Amino acid sequence: MSRPVPIPTAEPRWLGLDQLRSGLVPVEVSAWLNDRGSLTRAVVTACDGAFGVRLLSQGWGRGLPSERALLDQSPGRLSLVREVELLCGTEPWVFARTLIPATSLRGAARRLARLHNRPLGAVLFADPATRRLKVQVTRLTAQHALYHAACSHLDALPEAIWGRRTLFSYAEKPLLVNEIFLPAIPASRS
Numbered sequence: 001m002s003r004p005v006p007i008p009t010a011e012p013r014w015l016g017l018d019q020l021r022s023g024l025v026p027v028e029v030s031a032w033l034n035d036r037g038s039l040t041r042a043v044v045t046a047c048d049g050a051f052g053v054r055l056l057s058q059g060w061g062r063g064l065p066s067e068r069a070l071l072d073q074s075p076g077r078l079s080l081v082r083e084v085e086l087l088c089g090t091e092p093w094v095f096a097r098t099l100i101p102a103t104s105l106r107g108a109a110r111r112l113a114r115l116h117n118r119p120l121g122a123v124l125f126a127d128p129a130t131r132r133l134k135v136q137v138t139r140l141t142a143q144h145a146l147y148h149a150a151c152s153h154l155d156a157l158p159e160a161i162w163g164r165r166t167l168f169s170y171a172e173k174p175l176l177v178n179e180i181f182l183p184a185i186p187a188s189r190s
Contacts, residue, residue: 010145014165025137029185043094046088047093051086067165093184093185095151096180097149100112104170104175109173109175129170136164137164151182163181
């Protein structure tokens with residue numbers, strides 16, 4: 001009987017955009033990582049309207065250690081963990097993993113638990129009070145748990161992928177959005 005291969009639990013080194021060395025990030029993904037607007041809106045535009053969201057999972061869980069640290073959560077605290085793919089047609093372009101601490105799902109933020117196949121970005125950027133508190137980027141490889149979450153639905157596994165994560169304040173409550181750029185995403189947007 002064969003044993004299942006364990007998924008790595010390692011985390012990558014996350015850096016602020018200002019910490020990246022010139023030339024480190026591939027040109028193909030640089031504009032996506034540096035975009036300060038709504039990623040959902042940018043993908044819709046680049047996809048000529050053939051945009052969709054595929055809900056992969058949503059439920060209560062604990063974040064990775066670096067996610068909990070960014071959210072200022074103790075290890076025992078739960079978050080609503082939502083994983084989706086942003087699609088162009090049927091092709092996944094972005095894997096997104098959102099963590100919303102249980103303490104953040106109060107008041108206006110409660111609606112974030114009922115998005116289903118609707119994009120989170122449309123809700124966040126519709127509220128002028130939403131603020132970006134911190135943005136970090138990283139390169140993910142097969143040794144990282146987040147790489148496996150992002151690539152588990154792909155037919156061919158890339159050597160590496162890039163992602164960013166943003167700590168937002170929505171309805172004066174923190175939430176964390178990881179956006180991992182998959183190989184099918186185009187290099188440039190018009």
